[in-house]
Amino acid sequence: MPLDPPTVADVLTAQRRIDGLVVRTPASSYAELDRLVDDAGASGAHVVVKHENLQRTGAFKVRGALNLLLRMSDDARRRGIVGYSTGNHAQALADAARHVGAPCTIVMPTAPNPVKERAVRALGAEVVLHGERLEDACAHAEQLAEDRGARLVSAADEPDLVAGVATASLELLQQRPDLDVLVVPVGGGSGAAAACLVAAAVAPRVRVVGVQAAASPAAHDSWRAGELLVRPNRTRAEGLAVGRGFALTQGLLRTHLSDFLLVDDDAITRAQRVYLTAGRTVSEGAGAAALAAVLTHAERFAGVRTGVVCSGGNASEAELRRALTSA
Ligand SMILES: *Cc1c(COP(=O)(O)O)cnc(C)c1O
Numbered sequence: 001m002p003l004d005p006p007t008v009a010d011v012l013t014a015q016r017r018i019d020g021l022v023v024r025t026p027a028s029s030y031a032e033l034d035r036l037v038d039d040a041g042a043s044g045a046h047v048v049v050k051h052e053n054l055q056r057t058g059a060f061k062v063r064g065a066l067n068l069l070l071r072m073s074d075d076a077r078r079r080g081i082v083g084y085s086t087g088n089h090a091q092a093l094a095d096a097a098r099h100v101g102a103p104c105t106i107v108m109p110t111a112p113n114p115v116k117e118r119a120v121r122a123l124g125a126e127v128v129l130h131g132e133r134l135e136d137a138c139a140h141a142e143q144l145a146e147d148r149g150a151r152l153v154s155a156a157d158e159p160d161l162v163a164g165v166a167t168a169s170l171e172l173l174q175q176r177p178d179l180d181v182l183v184v185p186v187g188g189g190s191g192a193a194a195a196c197l198v199a200a201a202v203a204p205r206v207r208v209v210g211v212q213a214a215a216s217p218a219a220h221d222s223w224r225a226g227e228l229l230v231r232p233n234r235t236r237a238e239g240l241a242v243g244r245g246f247a248l249t250q251g252l253l254r255t256h257l258s259d260f261l262l263v264d265d266d267a268i269t270r271a272q273r274v275y276l277t278a279g280r281t282v283s284e285g286a287g288a289a290a291l292a293a294v295l296t297h298a299e300r301f302a303g304v305r306t307g308v309v310c311s312g313g314n315a316s317e318a319e320l321r322r323a324l325t326s327a
Pocket of ligand 1: 059061088089155156186187188189190191192239240284287
């Protein structure tokens with residue numbers, strides 16, 4: 001059965017519901033970053049970074065998880081939740097579950113980012129490592145949820161999650177109503193779908209551009225084809241490592257997304273370095289993908305006031321070392 005997409009009224013309600021539980025993250029500009037983007041070919045571009053890397057648990061996803069868990073009945077909370085994730089969805093669910101006192105089990109693919117795995121355990125969730133790819137972890141999580149009578153929380157096909165995530169875009173448009181474009185990284189598509197929903201309702205002249213890793217292009221290819229596709233999933237930016245399109249988020253992307261760009265993993269790593277050096281900002285790969293797209297496709301952003309979502313900051317040590325030694 002198709003899910004009803006959230007409305008902007010749901011987003012406003014979510015904003016009130018999670019107010020005080022999440023960080024109103026800064027929207028910042030950096031002269032050196034603007035200069036680098038200008039040098040890359042976007043003359044007169046002005047970049048505004050939405051710092052969800054500074055969000056509670058280090059990524060935007062906790063906005064959605066809190067909204068979802070706060071909307072669950074007492075009985076459903078007692079039965080608990082099961083999620084599957086490469087890390088940030090996991091941390092968000094674990095954090096929100098702890099807030100409402102619900103048991104939380106997370107299935108992660110084997111060999112997770114150690115920073116994320118430690119954080120999930122520290123938040124009190126049970127961690128099960130299963131399968132090489134997110135798709136394998138997903139199948140295992142479905143089984144666990146059924147066995148335990150718990151609620152399986154999808155990473156994207158969840159209206160309450162999208163409504164909560166949308167508060168990040170709403171907040172950015174409230175902080176910087178002068179923006180022309182929002183550039184949003186895409187994995188399952190909740191962040192970009194949420195940006196489309198909000199922009200269409202409150203700032204229809206603002207264009208929303210999605211960015212995905214070329215090594216994991218399922219959402220991009222699904223959007224271009226107009227149907228849900230399965231695609232290879234090989235990016236090292238684990239926040240973007242998703243192998244299929246999701247119905248709810250693709251439906252919202254179809255209503256308002258104006259373009260969808262692909263970036264390769266090395267461009268993402270270089271953008272992480274730019275964040276470190278020109279923006280004093282720690283981003284994980286997925287968190288730097290939007291900036292990577294602006295640097296790679298700079299000519300499209302000449303003279304444009306561009307909001308880039310720095311979606312997360314949970315980079316492993318190895319990842320930061322790679323970024324600092326990249327050319
Ligand atoms: C999950 C995640 C994304 C992708 O978001 P979707 O809503 O799945 O498209 C991007 N960046 C970071 C840091 C993430 O954790």
